[in-house]
Amino acid sequence: MRALQYTTIGEAPRVMEVPDPDPGPGQVLLQVTAAGVCHSDEYVMGLSAEHYTMGLPLTLGHEGVGVVAALGDGATGFEIGDAVAVYGPWGCGTCRLCAQGKENYCQNAAVQGIRPPGLGSPGSMAEYMIVDSPRHLVPLGDLDPVKNVSLTDAGLTPYHAIKISLPKLGAGSTAVCIGTGGLGHVGIQILKAISGAQVIALDVADDKLELARHVGADHALLSNGDAPAAVHEITGGRGADAVFDFVGIQPTVELAGRMVGTEGDVSIVGIGGGKLPVGFAAIAYDAAVRVPYWGSRLELMEVLELARRGQIGVETETFSLEEGPEAYERLHAGKIRGRAVILP
Ligand code: NAD
Ligand code: ZN
Numbered sequence: 001m002r003a004l005q006y007t008t009i010g011e012a013p014r015v016m017e018v019p020d021p022d023p024g025p026g027q028v029l030l031q032v033t034a035a036g037v038c039h040s041d042e043y044v045m046g047l048s049a050e051h052y053t054m055g056l057p058l059t060l061g062h063e064g065v066g067v068v069a070a071l072g073d074g075a076t077g078f079e080i081g082d083a084v085a086v087y088g089p090w091g092c093g094t095c096r097l098c099a100q101g102k103e104n105y106c107q108n109a110a111v112q113g114i115r116p117p118g119l120g121s122p123g124s125m126a127e128y129m130i131v132d133s134p135r136h137l138v139p140l141g142d143l144d145p146v147k148n149v150s151l152t153d154a155g156l157t158p159y160h161a162i163k164i165s166l167p168k169l170g171a172g173s174t175a176v177c178i179g180t181g182g183l184g185h186v187g188i189q190i191l192k193a194i195s196g197a198q199v200i201a202l203d204v205a206d207d208k209l210e211l212a213r214h215v216g217a218d219h220a221l222l223s224n225g226d227a228p229a230a231v232h233e234i235t236g237g238r239g240a241d242a243v244f245d246f247v248g249i250q251p252t253v254e255l256a257g258r259m260v261g262t263e264g265d266v267s268i269v270g271i272g273g274g275k276l277p278v279g280f281a282a283i284a285y286d287a288a289v290r291v292p293y294w295g296s297r298l299e300l301m302e303v304l305e306l307a308r309r310g311q312i313g314v315e316t317e318t319f320s321l322e323e324g325p326e327a328y329e330r331l332h333a334g335k336i337r338g339r340a341v342i343l344p
Contacts, residue, residue, distance in 0.1 A: 003126035004324040005057040009049045012325045013060055021130045023072035028131045035124035036063030036150035037327045037340035038182060043271055044119065054120045062088045062116050063152045064124025065145040075134050083140040085152050085304065086124065088116045089294040090136055104294040125324060127344050138300050148307050150182060150314045150339040153294065155303040158187030158244065160295030161267040165242040168265060171196035174235045176259055178202045178223060179246035179270060180212040182339040186314060187244055192216040193311040197241065200234060202227055211315065211337055228258035239284060240264055248272035260287045267292055316341045
């Protein structure tokens with residue numbers, strides 16, 4: 001089969017011919033229908049040899065949907081032909097956090113060498129992929145696979161971040177989304193769907209601000225040093241009740257720290273390496289800073305349900321597997337509107 005693989009540190013990914021995978025005991029073979037292109041892949045492919053730990057060659061793709069093609073011995077719960085979404089943050093399934101469906105925070109995954117697809121295990125940018133357990137599949141039903149594949153990360157990750165802050169986001173509250181790319185443009189819709197907050201979106205390009213307004217942002221502002229004053233003005237001096245930083249670089253975490261109001265939350269979702277110093281007088285009173293990662297299995301079900309009800313949707317640009325490297329180039333150049341999706 002063909003797979004889009006990262007083969008050499010520092011080089012662009014390439015389409016390679018690799019053996020068709022066979023599902024082992026308990027595993028599920030999917031024929032992949034769509035795979036999402038995430039900025040985290042770019043982060044991974046930007047790591048130096050010293051910091052890169054995912055093994056080479058790496059079949060990319062941690063957002064995946066497909067159709068069950070074969071079941072390994074003892075794998076139950078799905079039938080051949082079922083349309084499914086892959087829950088990507090694989091855990092051990094038995095620790096206290098996995099027991100709550102929070103496999104994204106599994107305590108044993110690292111020690112046991114359990115790696116998410118596309119982030120250590122072979123991912124979804126291939127004609128077929130192995131899913132290690134039926135537990136990591138959620139029925140897609142009649143949801144369009146191409147339109148919804150990115151809900152497995154670009155939907156699930158903001159949903160998880162937002163849900164934690166939901167008690168602070170009642171009517172009359174304000175949420176800020178920094179970065180309105182793949183995650184951010186879904187985050188705005190999730191806020192509008194499940195919270196009472198007005199949403200202020202920040203980005204660096206006018207086309208991204210247009211997208212933010214298109215998906216429901218009440219205000220869309222350029223992300224620069226003037227933005228904190230603008231947020232304070234819009235909120236009558238209170239500041240934001242929650243700031244979701246979907247970029248996470250030093251300038252944006254600093255903006256987030258300046259925008260958050262008393263008792264507000266800052267969620268640093270982007271993995272841009274920014275550090276936000278907190279301490280007395282360094283941030284608003286009783287503000288909390290969080291660093292969420294991906295989301296739980298239940299939250300993925302909830303996100304798919306929001307899509308089923310038409311309350312959220314992903315803006316997509318599609319590419320063939322051969323065009324995969326081009327999708328990453330366009331992402332790098334900031335040219336993707338919403339999410340790039342690869343059709344293997
Ligand atoms: P993306 O490239 O689709 O979107 C990033 C957006 O940020 C773009 O619209 C870009 O114009 C904008 N941006 C860049 N610099 C900015 C600035 N200074 N101020 C405001 N906006 C700015 O990326 P994505 O796939 O949505 O991922 C966003 C971030 O989240 C990445 O760092 C990614 O690695 C990370 N991520 C984290 C998790 C997690 O679990 N914590 C999960 C998925 C992705
Ligand atoms: Zn991702």
